[in-house]
Amino acid sequence: MTSQVATRLVEFVEALRAKGVNAGPSETIDAGEVVRVLGMENRELLREGLAAALVRRGGQRDVFDQTFDLYFPAGVGRPESAREAEDMDVTQLRELLLMALLDRDPRTLAQIAEIAVDTLGQVGQPGTDTAGWSAYQTIDRLQPQTLIAAAMAMQGGGSGQGGHGLGTQFTDRLARDEIRRGVDAFREMVQSEARRRSAELRGRSLVAKHAVRNSQDRVDFLTANRQQLEELRRQVQPLARVLATRLSARRRRRRRGAIDMRRTLRRAMGTGGVPMRPVYEKPRPSRPELVLLCDVSGSVAGFSNFTMLLVQALSAQFSKVRVFAFVNAMAEVTEIVRDGAVSGGADIEPRIRQEARITKWHTSSDYGEAFLDFREFFLEAVGPRTAVLILGDARNNNQNPRFDALHEIAMRSRRTYWLNPEHHTRWGLGDSEALAYSEIVPMYECANVDQLTHFVTRLLPV
Amino acid sequence: MPFSSVEDVKTKLAAAGYLASDAIATTVFLASELGKPLLVEGPAGVGKTELSRAVAEASGADLVRLQCYEGVDESRAIYEWNHAKQLLRISAGQDETWSEAKSDIFSEEFLLPRPLLTAIRNENRTVLLIDETDKADVEIEGLLLEVLGDFQITIPELGTVTATQRPFVVLTSNATRELSEALRRRCLFLHIEFPSAELERDIVALKVPGLDTALADSLIRVVNALRAMPLRKAPSVSETLDWARTLVALGAEALDDEVVSESLGVVLKHTDDIEKARAQLDLESVLS
Structure with missing residues (x-):
């Protein structure tokens, strides 16, 4: 192997490492072997081969693909397609894109993405530090999402003539979603192309550091966007099952x-x-009894998305799960969660806000008051076979934390755990009572799937 | 080496009835070239176990399978002495000395080889499938590390058995438990996803030849739409095939509301999933 290839490979592995893909020297050597066996001719084979050697779990594949595109780009500089389509304007591009979306042809989509970034995505002054290629600007000018309706209209007209009976009509219902997925894929392509072009100007490692998204299992619950939440839902599901069985009494x-x-x-x-x-x-095996206490106040808004994911997944797994939500008053929301699980889960949070009495005379969170409530009204929910899971940031707004109430809950339960979405260095700062509470019940930092996995698989005793 | 190139892997696997994507073919080729175990993860029913059967058939090797479950131990995984037979042997030879008996009862004849030992002793080419590794206890992983590291097993009474040829090892996992970092390190990793629409079409055409192509097309579109929904269990390749077979058996000519709502139970295994899919696909009108 030439030293050039070796250097590139090492840089690539370093960039992956910075993104949380845990590849050591032995993996780098494996990757070297892969390059030797497969050669560099076929890029897609090389991609799969290197993935086999460097990626260790499913969630890391996204990061790998994005970084791979940066370090082993398909081409250099302006792509051929863009050179040919020198004087294309937005309207023409949109027409091309519309046709490609209707044909569901990924190759044409990729070409259009290249052209679009080239003609629409340039930002800054060429030749200076500010120069680059912006995916955001490209998408903003091209507005691919507005093409969905147009594509649907064309589709409808097409099937009217050559359709074969009911079958076509049935699959037509899927068309909208399919085209939407096409648009999403196109957006990804634009982003990756913009990254590639910028990397040539700014250097690979810089772009890899800032523009490649973190691997799925390190996405922060507090800042996850809609698409990431979808992904999270998929990952939390199996974890919730493990968590529920772990929390139940289990002896070998x-x-x-x-x-x-x-x-x-x-x-x-x-x-x-x-x-x-x-x-x-x-x-x-004893039936798991779970009691979940969830902070749904504004300060943990992002986290409570995750909380609801977890709660939903847990209540789907086991019948004996009781869910309580609080801001400063404790209310049982088991029924709402169960109803919500059937209808997809989007309406759980608003319903909790409307129907459950989770606040009293003010709207900021008060753990002490909530624990007192729980002790007064729901203490019978906790018994010697119950595991209690508290989800919240322990920010008490300087109210009385009522350690005695939590202590009593913890004493009655078989086990009590607290999952805190805040970074542990911030525990105890400001109005956080995390450190004091963590002396009563074990508290774990849980800000992303990675940490949740760690909690479920390593920290919980079997 | 049984395979000469990635293309070769593809053709040979296809001949064995397994249509491999680029990712699968590349990783299989690498695993056979580098002599490393292959760790396969992915949702249930995408053909993890099937892959090792196909590799065995394609490379003309014997398939040895170790099914893991909670509580599987050395005596189930490597070897065991046949106690009952040893007792019989001792009581049969009444008037011989202990040392005579001892050298005899700890011989090949009284050994019950289990999958790992079988795979290592096998003279032919071997594919060793360790299925559902995540179901086994953590201790077994340590055992596997030892065996997969140098492909030899020491039996105190008989000596060390070393593999004459390295078996092609496939470990599968459903990720119910995180496998240890040490085990992951030693393996090439392959995450099998749901196949692309084209590949799945080919798979259906291969496995269910009786299905009309146009029908297969719409079938796969529906399955892909179902996979995009937030279901408890997304339909996998095996469900697609089941559905295709069902449609052939029903003699359906096109996918319409009635056929879909009648046979949706073949693809989706939870009642709430079926309800969700019905709502999303607008099947309510048929129900009423």
């Missing part, structure tokens, strides 16, 4: 109780028929 094998005759005799074969070590029957 009993040390006492009924003897499993069959297994004891089978084991006795090893000692000549003498049952030296009895095997006890497996304990019946």
Whole structure:
């Protein structure tokens, strides 16, 4: 391998590392082997090959692809397609895009993205530090989302003539979503092309650092956008299942109780028929009982999105989950969450705000007051088999934190955990009571899926 | 080496009835070239287990399978002594000395080889499939590290068995538990996603030849639309195939409201998913 390729590879791995893909020297060596075996001729094969060597979990693939496009670009400089389409204006581009969306042709879409960035995306003064290529500006001028309606109209006209009966009509209902997905894909292509062009001007590592999005499992719950929330929902689902089983009482094998005759005799074969070590029957898995206390106040608005995801996922898994929401008054919202889970979950939060009594005379969060409420009205929900999960930032607005109420809840439960979306260095600063509360119940930082995974798979005892 | 290039992997797998995407073919080729185990993750029903069967068939190798479950241990994974037979042997040879008996009962005849040992001792080319690795306990991972590291197993009474040829190892996981970093490090990683529309069309054409192409097209469009919905269990390739077979059995000629709402249960396995899909696909009118 030439030293040039090796250097590029090492830089590439470094950029990945900065984005949270945990690749060590041994992975770099693997990647080198991959380049040796596959060669550099076929870019797509090289991409898959390097992914096999460097990526270690599914959620990292996005970051990998974006960084790969920067470090192993398909071309350099102005793409051929853009040179040919020298004098194309916005209207023509939009027409081209419309046709490509109707044809669902990814290759044409990619070409249009290249042209669009070239003609519409240039920002700053050429030749100075401000020069670059902006995906935002390209999309803003091209307005691809406004093409959906036009595309639908064309589609409708087309199937009227050559349709074959009911079948066409049925799949027509899917067309809108398909075209919308096409537009989303186009947007991605524009972003990646703009990154590539900017990287040539500004240097790869700089663009990789700022323009490549963080890997899915490191997206902050507090700042996630709609699309990222969709992704999060997909990732939280399996985690919630694990979490629910972990929180339920679970013992491997009993040390006492009924003897499993069959297994004891089978084991006795090893000692000549003498049952030296009895095997006890497996304990019946106990039904998990979960009580969730969720802060839904404004300061954790982004986090409560996640909270609702988790709560929904949990209540879908298990019947004995009770959900309580609070700002400064505790209210049970189990029914709302359960209804919401059927209809897709978008209306849960507004319904909680409208129907549940989660505030008293003011609207800022007050954990102490909420815990007191809980102790007064719902304490019977917590028993020796219940796990309690508190989700919130422990910012108490300088009210009385009422440690005694939390302590009582924690004492009655089998286990109590607190998940805090704030970075742990900010615990205890300002009006945060996190440090004091964390002395009563174990508190874990939980700002992204990565940390949630860590909590669920590593910190919870089996 | 059984494969000469990525293309070669594709053709051979296709001949074995497995249509591989670029990603799958490349990773299989690399795993066989570099001699590294292959860790396959992905949603249920996208053909993780099927892949190793196809690789075995394509490379003319024997397939040895270790199914992991909670509580699988050395005696299930590597080898076990056949206690009952040993006892019989001892009681049969009444008047021999202990040392005679001992050297005899700890011989090949009384050994019950389990998948890992079988794969390592096999003279032929072998594909070792370790299925659902995430279901096994953490301790087994340590065991696997040892075996997959140098492909040898030490049996105290018999000595060390070393592999004459390196088996092609495939580990699958459904990600119910995070596999340890150490195990991930030693493997090439392949995340199988739902296939692209074209590939899935080819898969349907290959596996369900009786289905009309136009119908297959609309079928795949519907399945892709379902995958974009927030469902509890998104339909996977195996569900697509089931659905295709159902449509053939029903003798459907086109996908219309009635056919879809009758057979939606084949693709979606939860009642609330079915309800959600019905609402989104505007099937309500048929219900009433």
